[in-house]
Amino acid sequence: MYMSVRLRPRFTLLIVLLAIVPQILLGVFIGGRSFVILEADSLRLQQEVAANVGHQIEAFLLDAEQELLFTDEALGLGTLDAQAQKAALNNLLINQRLFQDLALLNEDGREQIYLSRSKVVLAEQLRDRAADAEFLVPVREMRTYFGAPHFDEAIREPLLPISIPILDRRKGEAAFILIANVRLKPVWDLLAELDLQNQREIFVVDEAGRIVAHQIPGVVLRGTYFDIPAADGRAPGLAGEESIIAHYDLEIGPQDLQVIVQQPTAAALALAISTSQLTLGVTAVSLVAALLLVVLITRQIFFPIENLSAAAQAVGAGDLTYQVLAAHDNEIGDLAKVFNAMTRQLRETIRSLEERVRARTTDLNASLDEQKRLVELLESKNEELEILASHDFLTEVPNRRLFFDRLDRAIKKANRYESLVALLYLDIDEFKFVNDTFGHSVGDKVLQAVSGRVQKALREMDTVARLGGDEFAIILEQPDKLESVRDVIERIQANIAKSFEIEGHRFSLSSSIGVAVFPLDADNGTELVKQADSAMYAAKDRGRNQYHFPAVQPSR
Secondary structure (H helix, E strand, O other): OHHHHHHHHHHHHHHHHHHHHHHHHHHHHHHHHHHHHHHHHHHHHHHHHHHHHHHHHHHHHHHHHHHHHHHHHHHOHHHOOHHHHHHHHHHHHHHOOOEEEEEEEEOOOEEEEEEEOOOOOOHHHOOEOOOOHHHHHHHHHOOOEEOOOEEEOOOOEEEEEEEEEEEEOOOOEEEEEEEEEEEOHHHHHHHHHOOOOOOOEEEEEOOOOEEEEEOOHHHHHOOOEOOOOOOOEEEEOOOOOEEEEEEEEOOOOOOOOEEEEEEEHHHHOHHHHHHHHHHHHHHHHHHHHHHHHHHHHHHHHHHHHHHHHHHHHHHHOOOOOOOOOOOOOOHHHHHHHHHHHHHHHHHHHHHHHHHHHHHHHHHHHHHHHHHHHHHHHHHHHHHHHHHHHHEOOOOOOEOHHHHHHHHHHHHHHHHHHOOOEEEEEEEEOOHHHHHHHHOHHHHHHHHHHHHHHHHHOOOOOOEEEEEEOOEEEEEEEOOOOHHHHHHHHHHHHHHHHOOEEEOOEEEOOOEEEEEEEEOOOOOOHHHHHHHHHHHHHHHHHOOOOOEEOOOOOOOO
């Protein structure tokens, strides 16, 4: 009988748990399946919408291509004289609003005719487009070429170039290339007319991620970009909120255009969220009812345990004076007595430990202060060593090691941005005479003065380094043209030529400078250094205060 009384609340609690846990698990399963199914349905629907709109855009661009092909086939553009060709293209531009510009190129890639809705192009403004993909692909492969969209600021609208070959049927070769800039405004109108529900949004992006068509024109006009996810599913949407996103790749030419359909995740899963909330509410009501039942049954039994728990929390918070009331002569009462004895022993142990900790803390604080001082000293020395390892000790400019590192980075940057790098090798004329006549101490100060004057002639992004003796190397990054390099050289020589006084001696120096330009004179750093070095010796052979470009460049 004694054991049955003590087991009764345990059996009661077990029954309650067996009733609640399956209900919770069922609710979690139903809610989870609802989320999965709704997300899959939303993704499938958006993929269908993206594919359907993609097919319509493909049909629109193919219609534009067919309009150009039909014009050639019906009128025989390749057989007409220039006046008739211009009249035919002008008629096409008037009748077909989908074309913004029309250009006819000859077999050499030179514009023969250029017609536009937004501007007048004079004969002297016709361009050579032989290097453009719009010319090269139709000429070489004898097929239609669809180019990348570009934004026309004049009409505030993106245009997509389409070019077709106009064949010389006797030779079987392209006699002309007809290029049309197709307006994407009809695609805007198509998207705007779509009846998308539940906060869905649809737009078209190019391979750079720029939006070229959207239901709202302002999104395109602001030059908005979208980071296309690697796969369909959940990803950040256009406004940054989590969305379910589907895409369709337009199968038009080599350019990567994608139709994107997105829906905020919260909107797509609204029904599942409501179902989950309902399930949660039912589960909560059931749980509350079960808890009330448990409380009513076990109130008297668990009161001593709660008292013991409160004592444990107080001790855990640091109050070792808290004593548990041992009101019951049972296991819990025995536990309360042991607990009280344990807290008394802990109080005595802590007092002893506190005294030992105070003594150790004093010693540790002194040790930490010394360690901190040593760390700060070591960091300071490391910074000094790094500077010494990469800079010339005398002039404090980069040394040979840092020079080659910066030259390599400058060439990589030039390759990436298709820009120039100019390398200048500078040698002070008659410096040996200065050293021999006035001594190395004066010579060192002359080198310091020359280094400072060279730096004043450069931009912050440029580099001057001392390679040894009186030889300096200068890296000019991304000069806009060769004339800018010449200006810097003349500024350097002018600065060096200004007279100055050291230890009572007045000096008026000159310099010889050799120049090599990447990628005009060399395609790598090693060869560029060789070219600049050779150019410097060529400059010295011509006399004092000279500079020299390689044979392909002008010198002085």
